[in-house]
Amino acid sequence: MEVPTAVVIARPEYLAAIRERLGGISSVAVVSDTHSLDVQASILARPPEILVIHPAFAASSRGATLVAMLKSKPRTTGTAVRVLIEDENKAPLLLSQTMLPAEDALLETSRPLDRAGTRQAKRYPMNRRAMVVNGEPCHLVDLSVTGAQVQVPMRLRPSQVVRFVLPAQPADIRCQGTVAWSIAVPSGGTVQYRVGMEFVNPDSTRLAAFCTRFGDTPDPNSRVT
Numbered sequence: 001m002e003v004p005t006a007v008v009i010a011r012p013e014y015l016a017a018i019r020e021r022l023g024g025i026s027s028v029a030v031v032s033d034t035h036s037l038d039v040q041a042s043i044l045a046r047p048p049e050i051l052v053i054h055p056a057f058a059a060s061s062r063g064a065t066l067v068a069m070l071k072s073k074p075r076t077t078g079t080a081v082r083v084l085i086e087d088e089n090k091a092p093l094l095l096s097q098t099m100l101p102a103e104d105a106l107l108e109t110s111r112p113l114d115r116a117g118t119r120q121a122k123r124y125p126m127n128r129r130a131m132v133v134n135g136e137p138c139h140l141v142d143l144s145v146t147g148a149q150v151q152v153p154m155r156l157r158p159s160q161v162v163r164f165v166l167p168a169q170p171a172d173i174r175c176q177g178t179v180a181w182s183i184a185v186p187s188g189g190t191v192q193y194r195v196g197m198e199f200v201n202p203d204s205t206r207l208a209a210f211c212t213r214f215g216d217t218p219d220p221n222s223r224v225t
Contacts, residue, residue, distance in 0.1 A: 005048055005049050007039070007050070008022075008028060008030045008031070008052045008053075008084075010030060010031070010033065010084070010092070011032075011033060011056070012034055015032050018095065021094055021102060023102050028106070036062055036066065044069055047078075049079065050079065050080045051082070053084070053113075081112070082110040082113060084110050085109050085180070085181045085196070092109065094109040097185060098183040098185070099191065100183070108158055108182050108183060111180050121144035121145050121147070122211070122218035123143070123149075124143050124144065124211040124217075125141070125142050126141060126143050131166045132163075132164075132165040133152050133164055133165075136152060136154060138151060139152075140166070141194070142215075143215060144207075145207045147199055148164065149194065149195070149196050150194075151193070151194055151195075152192065153192055153193075155184070157179060159179060160179045161176055161178055161179075162177050163177075164176065164177045168210055173203060173207060175203065176200040177199050178200060180198050181195070
């Protein structure tokens with residue numbers, strides 16, 4: 001098997017849908033995690049520029065072995081290993097209603113492996129509460145002491161650093177955040193962007209108090225930002 005620029009290892013039940021979403025792009029190969037051993041030799045022989053895997057495979061012994069072997073390869077640029085971001089039903093966000101081109105959507109609905117994992121902080125729904133990102137009025141979808149999900153009018157790219165301002169008393173809560181994922185969503189005839197962000201050195205005490213005061217019942221199993 002000739003390994004293309006990017007390889008996606010997906011759950012079997014989403015294999016066909018992901019292939020359709022990517023539109024048969026020749027530079028991207030999509031394989032089932034049940035066949036990962038069959039293609040491992042090819043991947044290691046010709047490491048792709050990008051390897052995208054789903055979270056359960058990343059946590060498995062097979063996934064860990066493949067990643068470790070890739071990282072040990074003496075390749076000039078190395079392989080960027082990313083993990084698909086999934087919704088609460090374990091479906092990849094890549095299949096969401098985003099109007100991004102296929103390759104952009106793949107990158108914007110995945111995240112670097114070293115930043116993936118299970119969020120420990122409780123996530124509080126915020127009922128589209130008003131807040132500000134990069135000086136633009138936005139809406140807060142949910143919030144925790146370590147990150148937030150927001151709906152914004154402008155496109156934000158993964159790894160972009162943003163300024164987050166949450167109106168509060170006696171003073172606004174301000175911190176920096178890093179975009180983890182971003183997808184375009186239709187909204188009243190226009191395009192908005194749903195964005196997951198991770199905070200950088202947040203004021204956890206004030207954020208926790210804000211979550212408790214204004215948030216709905218927390219969902220500890222909600223999607224990772």
